[in-house]
Amino acid sequence: MAATTLKPVDVVLVGVGLTGTIMAKELAEAGLTVVGLERGRFRDTYPDFALPNAHDELKYVRRHELMQDLSRETITFRNAMGETALPMRELGSFLPGEGVGGAAVHWGGLTWRFLPWDFETRSRTIARYGQDQLAADCTSQDWGITYAELEPSFDRFEYLYGISGKAGNIKGTIQPGGNPFEGPRAREYPNPPLKTTFAGSLFRKAAASMGYQPFPVPTGALSRGYTNPYGATINACVYCGYCQFFACEMGAKASPQTAVLPVLLHNKNFTLRTLTNVVKVNLDSARRRALSVTYVDSRGREFEQPAELVVLTSYVLNNVRLMLLSGIGRPYDPVRNRGVVGRNYAYQTPSAVTLFFEDKVFNQFMGAGGLGIAIDEFNGDNFDHSGLGFIGGGFFSAASTGARPIGVRPVPAGTPRWGSAWKKAVAHYFNRSFPITVQGACQSYRTNYLDVDPTYRDAYGLPLLRMTFDRHDNEHKMSVYLTNKAAEIAKAIGPSKMNVNPRTGKYTIVPYQSTHNTGGAIMGADPATSAVNKYSQSWDVPNVFVIGASAFPQNGGYNPTGTVGALTYFAVEAIRTRYLKRPGQLLT
Amino acid sequence: MDQPSGRRRFLKSVIAMGAVGLPAPGQADEAHAQHAPPGVPAASAQTSAAPPRAYMFLTPPEVAFVEAAAARLIPADELGPGAKEAGVAYFIDQQLFGAYGTMAKKYRQGPWPEGTPQQGYQSPLTPQEVYRAAIRESNLYCRRQYGKTFDELAPEQQDQVLRGLDEGKIALESVPSRFFFDLLLANTQEGFFADPVYGGNRNKIGWKLVGFPGVPAVYTDHIEKYNVPYLVEPVSIADVQQNLTQGDEHGHPQHVRLSRDR
Numbered sequence: 083m084a085a086t087t088l089k090p091v092d093v094v095l096v097g098v099g100l101t102g103t104i105m106a107k108e109l110a111e112a113g114l115t116v117v118g119l120e121r122g123r124f125r126d127t128y129p130d131f132a133l134p135n136a137h138d139e140l141k142y143v144r145r146h147e148l149m150q151d152l153s154r155e156t157i158t159f160r161n162a163m164g165e166t167a168l169p170m171r172e173l174g175s176f177l178p179g180e181g182v183g184g185a186a187v188h189w190g191g192l193t194w195r196f197l198p199w200d201f202e203t204r205s206r207t208i209a210r211y212g213q214d215q216l217a218a219d220c221t222s223q224d225w226g227i228t229y230a231e232l233e234p235s236f237d238r239f240e241y242l243y244g245i246s247g248k249a250g251n252i253k254g255t256i257q258p259g260g261n262p263f264e265g266p267r268a269r270e271y272p273n274p275p276l277k278t279t280f281a282g283s284l285f286r287k288a289a290a291s292m293g294y295q296p297f298p299v300p301t302g303a304l305s306r307g308y309t310n311p312y313g314a315t316i317n318a319c320v321y322c323g324y325c326q327f328f329a330c331e332m333g334a335k336a337s338p339q340t341a342v343l344p345v346l347l348h349n350k351n352f353t354l355r356t357l358t359n360v361v362k363v364n365l366d367s368a369r370r371r372a373l374s375v376t377y378v379d380s381r382g383r384e385f386e387q388p389a390e391l392v393v394l395t396s397y398v399l400n401n402v403r404l405m406l407l408s409g410i411g412r413p414y415d416p417v418r419n420r421g422v423v424g425r426n427y428a429y430q431t432p433s434a435v436t437l438f439f440e441d442k443v444f445n446q447f448m449g450a451g452g453l454g455i456a457i458d459e460f461n462g463d464n465f466d467h468s469g470l471g472f473i474g475g476g477f478f479s480a481a482s483t484g485a486r487p488i489g490v491r492p493v494p495a496g497t498p499r500w501g502s503a504w505k506k507a508v509a510h511y512f513n514r515s516f517p518i519t520v521q522g523a524c525q526s527y528r529t530n531y532l533d534v535d536p537t538y539r540d541a542y543g544l545p546l547l548r549m550t551f552d553r554h555d556n557e558h559k560m561s562v563y564l565t566n567k568a569a570e571i572a573k574a575i576g577p578s579k580m581n582v583n584p585r586t587g588k589y590t591i592v593p594y595q596s597t598h599n600t601g602g603a604i605m606g607a608d609p610a611t612s613a614v615n616k617y618s619q620s621w622d623v624p625n626v627f628v629i630g631a632s633a634f635p636q637n638g639g640y641n642p643t644g645t646v647g648a649l650t651y652f653a654v655e656a657i658r659t660r661y662l663k664r665p666g667q668l669l670t
Numbered sequence: 671m672d673q674p675s676g677r678r679r680f681l682k683s684v685i686a687m688g689a690v691g692l693p694a695p696g697q698a699d700e701a702h703a704q705h706a707p708p709g710v711p712a713a714s715a716q717t718s719a720a721p722p723r724a725y726m727f728l729t730p731p732e733v734a735f736v737e738a739a740a741a742r743l744i745p746a747d748e749l750g751p752g753a754k755e756a757g758v759a760y761f762i763d764q765q766l767f768g769a770y771g772t773m774a775k776k777y778r779q780g781p782w783p784e785g786t787p788q789q790g791y792q793s794p795l796t797p798q799e800v801y802r803a804a805i806r807e808s809n810l811y812c813r814r815q816y817g818k819t820f821d822e823l824a825p826e827q828q829d830q831v832l833r834g835l836d837e838g839k840i841a842l843e844s845v846p847s848r849f850f851f852d853l854l855l856a857n858t859q860e861g862f863f864a865d866p867v868y869g870g871n872r873n874k875i876g877w878k879l880v881g882f883p884g885v886p887a888v889y890t891d892h893i894e895k896y897n898v899p900y901l902v903e904p905v906s907i908a909d910v911q912q913n914l915t916q917g918d919e920h921g922h923p924q925h926v927r928l929s930r931d932r
């Protein structure tokens with residue numbers, strides 16, 4: 083079918099989610115004409131997220147109402163290169179978004195800054211422990227950007243999303259009650275922390291008694307009403323317990339809908355086109371310049387949208403897929419360890435300890451996105467890894483993020499899966515248990531990568547993205563070590579029973595783990611080993627910017643979005659102040 | 671509802687419910703009661719506002735199988751009613767008849783090699799087709815082994831068969847038996863704990879068992895009350911839509927406290 087060519091614009095954005103809305107707002111405000119193409123539908127707090135229907139566990143958690151429609155597009159997956167990748171036929175391990183706002187409609191809100199160490203993983207590991215601390219096939223590397231460079235961008239994102247938290251380090255001065263391990267920040271969080279639940283209070287006490295320094299998890303579930311620098315107002319959270327996997331009925335969760343779109347949609351420079359699926363970025367014959375993107379609309383018509391600047395804000399997986407399908411940068415070849423697009427795909431290593439009590443009730447059906455008390459002693463390189471046989475770590479937290487009985491009804495290990503004994507355990511422990519969750523990092527390896535599937539296709543006839551991934555020894559050892567440390571705290575709290583579940587064995591695509599996919603279009607200082615520079619600009623096609631966690635060279639021990647938001651502001655600042663004056667490669 | 675008397679009753683009770691609320695998709699009215707599928711209780715005349723419930727996908731022998739299995743997976747016991755009483759068979763029927771049963775939001779293109787356990791659902795069959803084939807094959811097994819269909823077996827024998835499916839010891843033709851069992855167990859638990867609007871969790875049996883309040887209220891004042899039970903009458907989506915609860919401007923119901931401890 084012949085595509086209809088549209089009137090050229092300054093900027094075309096692929097995907098209108100968390101990163102896309104910030105990009106659109108900043109570039110439209112700079113006076114550029116911006117078109118945002120979003121494959122899903124329009125959604126807003128009212129009426130789409132209204133009660134009572136918005137808080138329906140079956141519809142949202144089990145039937146994935148807000149998430150990607152796999153009948154049109156999915157990925158294929160295998161653990162190792164020798165296997166045949168098969169399609170992810172139903173959602174499980176991770177839950178990409180679809181529709182305006184992207185996954186940030188149903189995200190959990192935990193908003194962290196990666197540690198200064200995270201940005202220099204390789205060089206700092208070698209400096210402290212020597213080369214041997216890294217596995218031979220480990221391809222983790224430095225980001226080509228430091229925490230200090232990114233600090234102002236972290237700050238902007240936190241003030242945009244109104245994050246509720248307690249600073250631990252303001253300009254080098256440690257703050258009581260905050261996270262003493264965080265990198266220095268310019269100022270306090272825009273909003274104070276949320277209230278502390280019973281579970282959180284027990285964890286705080288036990289952790290402190292063991293010499294750790296507990297602090298409230300910073301989150302985008304807001305502790306009070308807040309108007310951000312764009313002039314958008316986010317409401318106060320009411321602890322209803324339906325946050326992650328759900329949209330917020332109150333407009334109290336920071337998201338594109340609450341923090342950016344109310345202002346962006348009034349900007350005349352911005353045009354939103356929903357139900358438009360981008361299938362390709364069209365390049366000039368030398369593959370040095372992007373000319374336009376091709377998309378298919380809801381009536382099956384094909385359009386070509388010419389633009390001076392193409393910004394991929396389509397989440398990790400589609401950012402990489404569109405680069406591969408369009409020929410932006412050289413695809414990664416794991417055998418020769420050459421090429422860049424698809425390289426260093428990583429995925430976190432979460433685990434948990436569940437505590438069961440006979441005489442305490444926790445009302446864990448109440449809660450908020452990210453609500454919890456955490457410690458950071460075992461994250462990054464905050465502890466001595468000598469002789470441990472692994473690098474990296476993760477934060478621990480006693481989390482009260484909402485327990486609903488289809489998905490969250492823990493029973494002690496050894497309980498039968500069904501029958502009266504199961505029923506009895508569920509009835510007793512539903513309200514007498516809580517988890518300590520461990521967020522584990524994940525290093526990158528030669529054998530973990532993204533490329534194009536040779537067999538399976540999407541609804542548009544295009545090859546699916548193929549994921550080859552497994553966690554390595556480093557991750558399993560880390561998970562065992564961290565989970566045992568978390569179990570020591572659990573023990574000090576004094577449950578009658580506990581389940582200690584480190585993450586070991588093969589990675590599986592089935593149960594939900596996290597939507598913290600990273601890599602595939604990583605940033606770095608060297609075009610031979612990275613797809614984008616520190617401004618998220620393609621080394622090969624400089625008028626293409628690739629925004630998101632696709633730029634992370636490896637995965638950290640925190641949820642990604644705080645760092646994703648910072649990279650977004652860092653990129654857009656460079657576009658506004660430098661690129662627009664002199665389009666071309668920002669780093670030469 | 672094609673009989674004049676039925677329509678009159680319907681209209682009358684819609685009016686009685688007020689202009690705002692929608693009629694409750696509730697129970698079968700008298701006229702349909704004698705044809706109602708097993709597990710769908712006949713309702714009294716006062717509650718006949720609702721359109722009748724009817725099985726849409728499962729055949730009578732399949733309903734009998736699912737009810738019998740559900741009654742073993744989550745039994746009625748000293749803690750109260752189980753999955754059968756909660757209407758789980760009807761819930762599963764409705765799920766199979768809709769988007770879930772046909773994999774509307776899932777990837778369905780072939781080829782379909784078996785794959786590894788890590789690769790998840792790889793059957794070319796939809797959940798509808800899995801239930802249809804696996805129930806028939808499980809009943810064939812029961813006939814061979816015990817001379818009866820599953821629903822006719824004694825509870826201990828039913829448990830034996832379910833364990834055989836769970837542990838993969840009974841071989842089914844169309845799908846691995848564990849695959850079918852996992853689906854049946856997951857759907858049974860969903861039907862026991864999902865909002866009653868889907869046809870299961872009747873009388874909020876599942877929610878009452880664990881003390882789950884359903885549609886949430888504003889918890890700002892309770893969240894810091896440590897170790898204090900929150901005992902309320904659970905609220906369904908239908909309760910809120912039909913204005914059976916008091917609510918705030920965001921639609922949070924005001925929960926009604928219960929005094930009973932659990």
Ligand SMILES: Cc1cc2nc3c(=O)[nH]c(=O)nc-3n(C[C@H](O)[C@H](O)[C@H](O)COP(=O)(O)OP(=O)(O)OC[C@H]3O[C@@H](n4cnc5c(N)ncnc54)[C@H](O)[C@@H]3O)c2cc1C
Pocket residue numbers: 096097098099100101102119120121122176177178179180181182183184185186188189190191192193194326327358359360361395396397398400452597598629630631641642643644646
């Ligand atoms: C259940 C869940 C919980 C989470 N909790 C947390 C948390 O607590 N803390 C945290 O840090 N992070 C969390 N995340 C991750 C967070 O949601 C993401 O990091 C964030 O949304 C990424 O922003 P993005 O712009 O890259 O992608 P998105 O916000 O997902 O936006 C991408 C958009 O691009 C669109 N798109 C994709 N392909 C195309 C195409 N070809 N054409 C047109 N449009 C396209 C998509 O439909 C989507 O709307 C969570 C995610 C999930 C799913």
